[in-house]
Amino acid sequence: MTLEIRNLSTPEEVRSALGAFFRSMVGLPPLTLDAATITDPGRYIGALDEGRVIGGTDSYSGYLVVPGGTRVPHAAVTHVGVLPTHRRRGVLRRLLAAQFDDLARRGEVVATLRASEAVIYERFGYGVASSARSVRVDARRARLRPTHPEGGRIVLVDDAVTTSRLRDIAGLVESPGSIGLPEPWWELQRLRRAGDPASVHVAVHRTGDVDDGFVIYRPEGSDHWFESSERTITVTDFVAANDSARAGLWRHLLSLDLVDVIDIAAVPLDDPIVVAVDDRRSLTLGPERDETWLRLIDVEAALGARAYAEEDPVSVAVVDPQLPSNSGIYEIGSKSVRRTDARPDVTVDVSALGATYLGGTRWRQLAAVGRVTVHRDDAIRRLDVLFGTDRLPFSGTSF
Numbered sequence: 001m002t003l004e005i006r007n008l009s010t011p012e013e014v015r016s017a018l019g020a021f022f023r024s025m026v027g028l029p030p031l032t033l034d035a036a037t038i039t040d041p042g043r044y045i046g047a048l049d050e051g052r053v054i055g056g057t058d059s060y061s062g063y064l065v066v067p068g069g070t071r072v073p074h075a076a077v078t079h080v081g082v083l084p085t086h087r088r089r090g091v092l093r094r095l096l097a098a099q100f101d102d103l104a105r106r107g108e109v110v111a112t113l114r115a116s117e118a119v120i121y122e123r124f125g126y127g128v129a130s131s132a133r134s135v136r137v138d139a140r141r142a143r144l145r146p147t148h149p150e151g152g153r154i155v156l157v158d159d160a161v162t163t164s165r166l167r168d169i170a171g172l173v174e175s176p177g178s179i180g181l182p183e184p185w186w187e188l189q190r191l192r193r194a195g196d197p198a199s200v201h202v203a204v205h206r207t208g209d210v211d212d213g214f215v216i217y218r219p220e221g222s223d224h225w226f227e228s229s230e231r232t233i234t235v236t237d238f239v240a241a242n243d244s245a246r247a248g249l250w251r252h253l254l255s256l257d258l259v260d261v262i263d264i265a266a267v268p269l270d271d272p273i274v275v276a277v278d279d280r281r282s283l284t285l286g287p288e289r290d291e292t293w294l295r296l297i298d299v300e301a302a303l304g305a306r307a308y309a310e311e312d313p314v315s316v317a318v319v320d321p322q323l324p325s326n327s328g329i330y331e332i333g334s335k336s337v338r339r340t341d342a343r344p345d346v347t348v349d350v351s352a353l354g355a356t357y358l359g360g361t362r363w364r365q366l367a368a369v370g371r372v373t374v375h376r377d378d379a380i381r382r383l384d385v386l387f388g389t390d391r392l393p394f395s396g397t398s399f
Contacts, residue, residue: 001089004048005098008056011036017046017056017079024055024081025116032195038188039079045098047082047091055082057095059103060399062180064110067359067389068307069174075103075297076181076399077113096124100297100323109302110357111295112179114398121293125322127355129294130177130393132266134286135273139259141282144251148276151248152207159202159216163190169204169211172241176358177292177393185399193236198222203252205245213245215253217262225258232261238396243272250276266291268394292395294354299326302357303337310334311385317344318353326350332386345379348372359389 008014018035022028040060047055057080064074077099082091103111112129115121157165163186171180193200198218205213216237221228235253240246250273253262267273269288277283296302299318313333320326331340346363352371355361363383366372374380 001049001086003091003094005094006046006048007042007102008044008046008053013046013053014039014044016053017044017058020053020055020083021079021081024083033188033191038184038191040182040184043102044079045095045102047086047095049086054086055091055095056080057099059099059111060181060185061106061108062182064112065174065176065178066302066306066357067176067387070305070307071180072109072302072305073107074179075106075108075111076179076185077111078399080113092120093124097322103297104323109296109298109305111297112395113293115290115293118290121295122351124295125320125350125354126293126295127351127353127357128290128292128361129355129358130292130360130395131269131288132291132394132396133269133288135264135267135271136284136286137254137262137264138282138284139254139256139262141279142254142277143279144254144276145278148251149244149247151244151246151251152205152212154248154252155204155206157202157204159190159193159200162202162204163187165204165211166202166214166239169214169241170239172212173239174241175391175394176389177360177395179395179397181397181399203249205240205248205252207242207244212242213240213249215239215249217253230260231258232263233259235262235264238264238267246272266396268392268396270392292358292360292393294357296326296350296354296357297323299328299350299353300330300337300339303330303332306357308332308334308386309388311382314346314379314382314386315340315342315344316353316383317347318350319347320350323350332383334386343375345376346372346374346383356383356387358393359387360393363387
């Protein structure tokens with residue numbers, strides 16, 4: 001095998017790479033969209049064997065919201081795959097190494113992805129930084145409590161002409177784990193909805209004269225809608241920039257006529273809906289599952305960008321075999337983060353640090369299973385205070 005790893009330079013190469021990705025995933029439907037229009041130009045890295053693309057890794061540019069509200073430069077990694085004929089030859093390792101170098105050159109501080117397999121990415125420095133669960137609502141039983149806020153006004157809009165409006169709303173969300181994505185990703189979502197044979201409904205929430213939330217849903221089994229004994233809608237997108245928008249969107253969903261069941265694929269683990277209804281058994285909560293896999297590309301910049309709670313500083317030794325410039329000792333305090341030559345209080349690998357970065361995994365959990373080496377008593381307690389957040393991280397966005 002004569003392998004070449006490089007950024008793909010032509011639309012034809014990008015189309016070949018995305019075709020290889022779909023083949024590598026086996027269970028995905030055939031690709032019907034033009035890959036060149038739904039990818040971020042210049043970011044697809046391919047593996048070529050004698051000039052033929054046999055694998056690749058792609059990403060979208062944008063930002064990630066970290067605790068404290070700062071938006072750090074971020075790469076949403078996607079379309080990672082190698083043809084079955086070229087597996088177990090180190091192709092994926094070389095692809096991801098090239099991508100790390102590429103992201104570092106671009107000044108992107110973190111990368112995240114959604115993992116098709118749960119045992120691949122930790123060895124490349126990714127850690128599970130946020131989790132989610134599904135929720136199924138029996139709308140025949142669920143009633144919002146009298147104390148539940150009214151929310152603002154709901155406007156139904158035409159999905160075909162509203163992509164920029166939805167993108168602007170998503171840009172208002174400031175909760176940890178939220179991400180911003182570029183125009184090609186939004187175009188991909190629009191094309192997917194346009195190709196859905198079921199009708200798609202888009203409801204926008206307004207507080208005063210500001211759009212600050214939206215929900216997108218579609219009916220299941222619309223051919224037999226009126227005869228069905230369990231008319232179900234699937235919510236594909238639920239985006240709320242504040243509590244008023246969240247309240248108004250839930251009120252809209254639960255007020256829909258001719259709807260018996262509401263299925264939402266992903267909500268935060270601490271979503272308020274579980275305490276918003278008067279009959280908790282009207283909700284069926286799915287199991288917790290990994291959502292955001294996070295990789296720190298620039299540890300010092302990433303640690304310095306997020307906010308910390310008030311506590312004495314802790315010196316953390318970070319080990320990063322793939323990006324050795326990240327390896328070192330960092331003094332993390334409520335006011336600043338800096339490199340230091342001091343003796344470390346704990347030692348951790350970069351994947352475990354990534355898991356704690358958004359506040360979704362506690363240091364105590366990692367220490368209990370040996371993923372943190374503790375050199376000083378009380379360091380874990382202090383780290384959990386420093387990294388603590390007022391809400392669990394959540395993205396709610398697939399890519």
